[in-house]
Amino acid sequence: MAVAAGNALSRASRAAGLGSGSVVGGHAVLAVDPRALAHLALGRQVMLVSGTNGKTTTTKLLARAATAATGTEVVTNLQGANLTTGLAAALASGPLGAPAVLEVDEAWLGHVLPELRPAVLVLLNLSRDQLDRNNEVRHVAQRWRDACQRLEAGAVVVANADDPLVAWAALAAPSVVWVGAGLGWKNDATGCPACAGPVSFGDGGDWKCDGCSLARPGLDMWLEGEGREACAVAGDRLGGPARYTLGLALPGRCNEANAATVLAAVLASGWAGGPAVVAMRQVDEVAGRYARAEHAGTRARLLLAKNPAGWAEVFDMVGASGGPVVVAINARTADGHDPSWLWDVPFERLAGRRVVATGERCLDLSVRLHYAGVEHAVERGLLAALAVAGPGDADVVANYTALHQLLAVLPARGQGTRGRGRGTRGAR
Amino acid sequence: MTSVSIALVYPDLLGTYGDGGNATVLAQRLRWRGHDCEVASFGAGDAVPSSCDLYVVGGGEDLPQSLAARKLAESRALHRAVDNGAVVLAICAGLQVLGESFVGPDGRTSEGLGLLGCTTDRGPGPRAVGETVVEPGPVWAALGLQTCTGFENHGGVTRLSEGTVPVGRVSAGVGNLDGTLEGAVRGRVWGTYLHGPVLARNPTLADLLLTWVVGELAPLDDSRPEALHRERLRNGPSERATGVAQVQRAVRVAGATLERLARAGAARCRPEAP
Structure with missing residues (x-):
């Protein structure tokens, strides 16, 4: 009933030209059933993506890759709506039981995690953003760490090992796959999240805290080569060593890193990497970004x-x-x-x-x-x-x-x- | 022509809100006037020298703020610099660190550097966040400082003690405590809660600080900064006057008033000596 009401409102909102309708539909679903997220997530494989940057792109890559790897349609966010209402609308939009690939606002992750009970949680990066709302990046990292601590035993976190804030949060999780996804902006990670001591960065993404034992974890997936030669390399914990030539249509090193992260999530789920890479190559636009007009x-x-x-x-x-x-x-x-x-x-x-x-x-x-x-x-x-x-x-x-x-x-x-x-x- | 050295103090600890831009603004305004200028950043691992002409200390998060305060208290580099006549611009957490005391992340009161006569406590209400406008005090206005605009974002409340004067009176926003005073100035140490960065938003403040270093300044083409200054004066207050901001302000004013009444009451009720 909640789902029917929500979907009807979404259609009405779209018809009225008010937007994609995902938020108003989600409001309706949650108004009828406050525990709708948990009920809608029950019985499906849920994969979540969070971070300051790259959420929408990575979610689209992962949704395409998961579809290719499993041969089934997945449900995913509409127009990047990534708060509780958007998540409810996304889950309500597809068949019950279909796998879900969802991006979640970094500040909301802790709230929705117990209800969505993800099998895979992808943590991309954390840096200053909207400081008038998320006053301190470190507080977000602390909330992520608390959330990782509460993950169920079977859940796998796929985390950017190159970002000290992300690594510190993910280390609290029961099982982590580490990706060397890079960190172009280091100014929010120069103070250790564990002890506030200085973090020193070495070559090739390596880092360690000078005040405590926190250091970059060993990598399970990393990038090699540039441009057309760019490869994601899987280590032995991901069935490697194996090299996957990316050949993305999307530009930039950050998207190669996003793709490597997705590939790690795919392999950690026990799926084949090949079809996932082919599917990611087809993505040339993400919610209007990278497109030409x-x-x-x-x-x-x-x-x-x-x-x-x-x-x-x-x-x-x-x-x-x-x-x-x-x-x-x-x-x-x-x-x-x-x-x-x-x-x-x-x-x-x-x-x-x-x-x-x-x-x-x-x-x-x-x-x-x-x-x-x-x-x-x-x-x-x-x-x-x-x-x-x-x-x-x-x-x-x-x-x-x-x-x-x-x-x-x-x-x-x-x-x-x-x-x-x-x-x-x-x-x- | 003068050669000026500017130190950016702990941008890795106190650099969350773009306040490092203040050093860029100061340096460019000197260079455009033909002065030599060197900006050096000193991170948490570096020794801050006491020989620079101008120091810029920015805003930051709780834990790094305490670390910065501890390091500056140990080295006393800023104390020596101020004794030598250096100019210091301290923003937000920087202002709090330069005061006599502030409340650290553990809720305990930490000692500040004592370069500004002010104390900072945790505020009673929600953080003060939003566009802020400050009418400068008459001393500063006489020195050419125009109405200041900026963006405040702080949970602490700051009370001034004798010997330290405010930048001015708040006409939009919360400021130090309750929507009345903003900033703390003692000698050549200028503290303010305004981000923006404050010197990008307020070219007359940048020049006021620079005159303390190099004396009289040649005029500049300030059409770009002045256009922003006018636009922020026009739109800032209405952006601030949303429901949330008004509630924030009301809670703060009420909290401060109650506290004043309680103190006054406590003073009156003190038992007479037998």
């Missing part, structure tokens, strides 16, 4: 970066082209109301490029670029900013709500000039 002669590649760690990954993607870069910054609730984090991003690296600052907080960004010595144009309107950047190819790097606003007003790839979402609400 055209406006006023500008062919924009849309990228998400919502914190310094995300930017460390994005520089890796936009570095090669040398083309124009449009940066769109908002500071709404989902972005965090304090855009001070812009000062932790080395925007100096954009010097010499054609740069356009846009979004609701374009003036904060403009001052940051000013002091970074980066000449730039300021154009508050998103579409106008694209026009200023063009013509030709441009990278558009937006934070969370700015990206959603862009997706709402830009014609989606493969859909001609038809807009989506808010942009066309009046026309429907």
